[in-house]
Amino acid sequence: xxxxxxxxxxxxxxxxxxxxxxxxxxxxxxxxxxxxxxxxxxxxxxxxxxxxxxxxxxxxxxxxxxxxxxxxxxxxxxxxxxxxxxxxxxxxxxxxxxxxxxxxxxxxxxxxxxxxxxxxxxxxxxxxxxxxxxxxxxxxxxxxxxxxxxxxxxxxxxxxxxxxxxxxxxxxxxxxxxxxxxxxxxxxxxxxxxxxxxxxxxxxxxxxxxxxxxxxxxxxxxxx
Numbered sequence: 001x002x003x004x005x006x007x008x009x010x011x012x013x014x015x016x017x018x019x020x021x022x023x024x025x026x027x028x029x030x031x032x033x034x035x036x037x038x039x040x041x042x043x044x045x046x047x048x049x050x051x052x053x054x055x056x057x058x059x060x061x062x063x064x065x066x067x068x069x070x071x072x073x074x075x076x077x078x079x080x081x082x083x084x085x086x087x088x089x090x091x092x093x094x095x096x097x098x099x100x101x102x103x104x105x106x107x108x109x110x111x112x113x114x115x116x117x118x119x120x121x122x123x124x125x126x127x128x129x130x131x132x133x134x135x136x137x138x139x140x141x142x143x144x145x146x147x148x149x150x151x152x153x154x155x156x157x158x159x160x161x162x163x164x165x166x167x168x169x170x171x172x173x174x175x176x177x178x179x180x181x182x183x184x185x186x187x188x189x190x191x192x193x194x195x196x197x198x199x200x201x202x203x204x205x206x207x208x209x210x211x212x213x214x215x216x217x218x219x220x221x222x223x224x
Contacts, residue, residue, distance in 0.1 A: 109190070
């Protein structure tokens with residue numbers, strides 16, 4: 001396995017790109033050879049083009065037992081440099097991947113009812129959660145601007161998903177995910193996960209604390 005020294009952390013390893021698929025007009029998935037990489041669902045990896053010398057953090061999209069490794073990427077992000085370069089990779093190319101990190105993980109009692117709140121590509125770790133543990137008791141609330149930004153809805157039990165659209169009425173709920181939190185019964189949820197925009201996370205956390213959740217029941221991963 002070829003090894004690279006990078007500007008982010010101590011080391012990275014080359015992984016061959018197996019496939020690149022479009023999810024929306026601006027979001028795509030890169031599937032890579034796993035090369036025996038071990039990770040805990042919810043962790044992230046740094047990925048970058050093999051010849052760029054730069055990587056960026058992406059939550060792992062694939063499941064713990066999948067024979068491949070996937071990340072979900074938005075092509076244009078604030079101050080983004082790596083994502084547009086990764087949009088250009090093709091099957092057969094090499095990308096560099098740094099070892100997994102992060103503590104955005106499921107609780108030990110995976111049978112308890114969990115609420116997953118995401119904005120945009122913040123849905124990525126939940127995709128990994130559900131692929132790794134398909135029997136978990138969850139409800140997923142995904143906040144997007146309009147229905148064109150839905151990310152592979154067929155991957156989930158549709159009865160366990162609410163699509164919140166903030167700029168159209170095409171989703172299941174019209175408004176932001178924080179509005180959904182303020183208008184729905186949350187009493188059955190033992191854990192709430194928040195992933196995506198930092199402003200959303202801060203607002204959602206305040207709502208949850210005001211509604212009686214303890215800080216230990218709230219788990220957050222900010223994307224930007």
